[in-house]
Amino acid sequence: MKKITALLLALILLISLAACGAGNNSGGNNAGNHTGENGQDEPSPEPEPEPEPEPEPYHIYDPTVMPEGGVRDGVAYTAYDGIVEHLFFHPVIAYPELAFDGDSQEKGLDDYMVTATEFSRILESVYERGYVLVDIADVWSETTDENGNAVMVRNTLYLPEGKKPLILSYDDTNYYEYMLENGFAYKLILDEDGKIASWGKDPQGNEVVSRDLDAIPMLDKFVEEHPDFSPFGAKACLSVTGYEGILGYRTQTDSTIEWTDEMEAFRQSEIEAVKPIIAELKRTGWTFGSHTFGHIRLGTLSMEKIQRDTQRWFDEVGSLVGPTNVLFYPHGERPDGDDWKQTGPVFQYLQSQGFRILCSVGIESFSAIKKDICAVICDRLHPDGTTLRSKYVDQRYGQFYDVREIIDLDARPDYGVNWQ
Numbered sequence: 001m002k003k004i005t006a007l008l009l010a011l012i013l014l015i016s017l018a019a020c021g022a023g024n025n026s027g028g029n030n031a032g033n034h035t036g037e038n039g040q041d042e043p044s045p046e047p048e049p050e051p052e053p054e055p056e057p058y059h060i061y062d063p064t065v066m067p068e069g070g071v072r073d074g075v076a077y078t079a080y081d082g083i084v085e086h087l088f089f090h091p092v093i094a095y096p097e098l099a100f101d102g103d104s105q106e107k108g109l110d111d112y113m114v115t116a117t118e119f120s121r122i123l124e125s126v127y128e129r130g131y132v133l134v135d136i137a138d139v140w141s142e143t144t145d146e147n148g149n150a151v152m153v154r155n156t157l158y159l160p161e162g163k164k165p166l167i168l169s170y171d172d173t174n175y176y177e178y179m180l181e182n183g184f185a186y187k188l189i190l191d192e193d194g195k196i197a198s199w200g201k202d203p204q205g206n207e208v209v210s211r212d213l214d215a216i217p218m219l220d221k222f223v224e225e226h227p228d229f230s231p232f233g234a235k236a237c238l239s240v241t242g243y244e245g246i247l248g249y250r251t252q253t254d255s256t257i258e259w260t261d262e263m264e265a266f267r268q269s270e271i272e273a274v275k276p277i278i279a280e281l282k283r284t285g286w287t288f289g290s291h292t293f294g295h296i297r298l299g300t301l302s303m304e305k306i307q308r309d310t311q312r313w314f315d316e317v318g319s320l321v322g323p324t325n326v327l328f329y330p331h332g333e334r335p336d337g338d339d340w341k342q343t344g345p346v347f348q349y350l351q352s353q354g355f356r357i358l359c360s361v362g363i364e365s366f367s368a369i370k371k372d373i374c375a376v377i378c379d380r381l382h383p384d385g386t387t388l389r390s391k392y393v394d395q396r397y398g399q400f401y402d403v404r405e406i407i408d409l410d411a412r413p414d415y416g417v418n419w420q
């Protein structure tokens, strides 16, 4: 913990120094002072002003607009109104030996997660099969019908000829405390090139900065190597809670304990530290959605608690990641027990708070525009241990991959598979 704090402080110091240095070089010797040979403090020689590393330009295009002349970068585009597939992941397991070590978490991690190796194989496969990434918020839009009512409509997408659209979302990219000992990344950071990387510890306890051990930098890297996988620049929508902060930074308050000035100072330092990470993610095609503050059950919890939770998400998470109209139901649990046949009070409340795209989990990429309220509901498929072992995997996931080439049976516990 000490190390993390020291690192953070160093980072904050660097950031504030960079900020100070931007407009004022003359007073900036407080950082570089050293004691000279004669024992007197003497100012460091004025350092060569280091140019801020220019981030590589990143282009984001609107898939609902046909490129001029129907061609961009020599690629012909064509209208697409078919199904938009949607896969979701949790943070991926960087070190299976820590995840699958026989402790009480093992079964849950096997059920709901994929390993970094499996994730990489899935990306390769969907890419080879002609899927291209689109952002969830581009697939539907809010408009007004002939009676003046707000409604959601499905957009026509203009895709490179022959390609199929794919939405990705990543749930719980908070890097919860329980994950840290179980083989996951601890947090996202900016590496020395200013790119998103993960920071964590290997099984021997060594600190590791990598772009190959977490699904966020892995996808960034994959798109760098295969730009045609993301013709619009889209990555995934990050579905975040708030009760243990976001992206590995402990930005949350805690009303169950006495909140001290020291805790608040640490929280503020975490908030400052996560801001550049959020900014870089957004600049490079990542978007954010709510997964509720407390990972709550929207089908059973009281309205009062749901309202309090929602407000807290806006206060502690939305204030950092910006506005969103996407909500991912925790546990896939539908508001009011059902959001498909009825529109209950919880759904109405959530919609009134600005959510228009409300996502559950299912056996296909089902979506439906609600008729009685301006909203769309959609189910997502979930590559994870339950489906990788399922006898239905070919039927439900066969368009994305051949499970035999994906599942890492050497790394996973020996729970068997239900396919031939």
Ligand SMILES: [Zn+2]
Pocket (backbone or CB within 6 Å): 171, 172, 291, 295, 330, 331
């Ligand atoms: Zn979740």
